[in-house]
Amino acid sequence: MKSLRITNTITAIIFLLIIFSIFSYIMYNNQKQMLSADIDTFLYATSLSVADSINILLEENKIDVSEFNQRINQYFQRIIKSWISINGIEDPKLLNMLVQIYDRKGIIIATSRQGPKMIMKISPEEFKILASGTNYTGTFDIDTSNKKTLSLRYISIPVMNQNKKIVYIIRVALSLRTMTFSMYNLKIVLFILIPFTIILSGILGFFLTGFTLSPVNKIIVSINEITAINLKKRLNVSEYNDELKILASTFNDMIERLDNSFQSQKHLIENLYHELKTPLSIIRGEIEITLNKKRDADTYKNVLLSNIEEIDRITRILENLLLISRFESKLEVTDFGKVDIIKIVSEIAERFKIVCDPRSIILTMNSCPKAIIKGDEKQIKSMIVNLIDNAVKYNIDRGSINIFISSENGKITITIKNTGIGIPEETIDYIFDRYYRAIKSSGTKGAGLGLNIVKTVVDIHKGNITVRSVVNNWTEFEVVLPEA
Ligand SMILES: Nc1ncnc2c1ncn2[C@@H]1O[C@H](COP(=O)(O)OP(=O)(O)OP(=O)(O)O)[C@@H](O)[C@H]1O
Ligand SMILES: [Mg+2]
CATH class of the missing domain: 1.10.287 (Helix Hairpins)
Structure with a gap:
């Protein structure tokens, strides 16, 4: 019983563990992808807005981008600052942001934050992609003062002139700290929640199984009694x-x-x-x-x-x-075969002569020439023996036993008629019951099994048995069996 409880609980725990692990894995990766996609969209939108601001300011100050030179570099610094101050005050996300402008050769000319660590070079591969007019997104790690690395996600967009040449590059970067932090939080929640849920379900399952099985315990106690x-x-x-x-x-x-x-x-x-x-x-x-x-x-x-x-x-x-x-x-096991009724009955009748003679009982037999049935020889013999045994046992001295065997319409009829005590009408219904013996026959020896066997054999052979009797006169048993 205990082992069933434990097995059930362990199975449930393993099952939950597998389900939760798959579920957490999918959920974690989904969340990560969603957040990354969000960040990329945000970065792209921001970079477009920076580009817009730059255009407006350049137009306002009547600066032709094609005459890009050192003079306008200061503008960029101002442009970035003013863009930050317009957008940055309300939006906390912008505080983690870095906006930078690079010239057509990929050299930094303006940045929203100063400091050598904030300079991210444009790699040659990136520059190649940008030169073809395509935006570039990537991740960048920078070392911070307290020996921690800060991951930044960034987008670089090239601003081109009519000749499809880079005029300048805008790069917007966002710290991944918030995302890393929220992913870390999710991990912690999953790590705590899953074992907690599993342990709780395990305990619950253990007690629930015990509760469900308690009637079985009761059954066991009763069975033991x-x-x-x-x-x-x-x-x-x-x-x-x-x-x-x-x-x-x-x-x-x-x-x-x-x-x-x-x-x-x-x-x-x-x-x-x-x-x-x-x-x-x-x-x-x-x-x-x-x-x-x-x-x-x-x-x-x-x-x-x-x-x-x-x-x-x-x-x-x-x-x-x-x-x-x-x-x-x-x-x-009933073993069906061809059974010669005449042969069997005469053999058995012959054997009974030894019992009949001392009591001067006359046994006669009349039969048709041929009577073959399909049946189990051993069982048929036992049926005949029991019927003749009764005919002798319940007979009177100098009485008679007449056996008739006939064949008609595909049926073999065996009739055994004997003189003797007869069977009272009120007991006829019971004589085939096991252990039943009529009161009148109590002087004779018997177990009350014979006719029960006779009836069982007749039923197995799909036959029929009838009894007729006149008390103190005669009794007749008639067995009808299908012919082979
Ligand atoms: N030929 C018969 N003449 C008169 N009574 C009979 C005859 N055959 C059976 N009976 C009655 O039916 C009862 C049941 O018979 P059955 O053969 O089942 O048992 P039994 O002869 O008493 O015992 P067993 O056959 O087991 O030795 C008998 O006790 C008897 O009273
Ligand atoms: Mg008997």
Whole structure:
């Protein structure tokens, strides 16, 4: 349980970490690009406004740009100063700005700020680009007094005459300090915010999983209380929410099945003991008495015949119990093939003669020439054995058993009719139930499994079984199976 909580939390944390990292990376770069684009636009607009101011002042002072000479250099200084004073007072951005004018050879002639560090040379490559009439943007690092470097973003625009020659160059630069600072701030915020959010979600997830799983804990405690001897206990389904309700009721169903099979196992073992005890003690008693003194051959023969009868009974009980438990646990695999009903019935009837003879029960068999069905031979045999066994067991001495096999309309009918105690009408509905024995038959031995097996086999073979009986007179079982 704990590991599920931890695994869940760790998975969530890793997931969040990946998502946040991608998100921060995209956001940081986007922000940086946006700010850079803003700065470039601002620089360009400013440089155009400087160019405008210069034009106006040159015109006012009637200075021809083509006669550009040392004299007008002082003008530029004034021009810049006046431009700064017009624009700069209200706009704090301009305080971080540097406006410079270079002559046609790229030598500085005027600057808005003095000082050797403020001189930025125009590189030959830049000059080449400017000479072609194109603006140039770039970044420049200068060392400041406190050993820090100051990054400047700048734009240079060439002012050309009619002959497409540079007259002078305006360069406007802006310190990137504000941008660097705001990017740094963003970085800090992301670095603090992301781990904080992840840790918080982790803690929340951990407790939430615990909270969600607590009913599972409850189920575990209840399940632990259910033991092999306490299979009657069930989980209270209404206590749980939807998903766990399904789990709890599935578990209850499982316990129900377990309980049923546990009960039937118990029943089986009790029955086995009960059923085997009698025939085994009969065999033992008979052998013991016979061994007491010397007997004649007939006595030995009779005892051994009686032993065979009991042993057959034991075998039948064991076979029935095994088959029933295989049906129950769905282990029985039905192996369909062609089954010769006449052959099987006559073989089994022959075997039962040994039980019929001592009681003078007459067993007859009438059949059509051919009766083949599609079925599992082992199961069909067990069905016939159980039906004939009942016909002998619930018969009277000097009674009769008549077996008829007929084939009609693609159906094979096996009828087993016997004289005897009969089945009271009110009990007929129950004789196929497992462990059911009619009260009248309590004098005879049996587990109440035979007819249950018969019915199961008939159902597997998609057949039909009917019973007719007159109490104290006769009973007739009729099994109809589809022909092969
Ligand atoms: N041919 C029959 N004549 C009269 N009663 C019958 C006949 N066959 C079955 N019964 C009644 O139906 C009950 C159920 O039969 P079933 O074969 O299932 O059990 P059983 O014979 O008592 O035990 P088992 O077959 O397991 O040894 C019997 O106890 C008996 O009362
Ligand atoms: Mg029986």
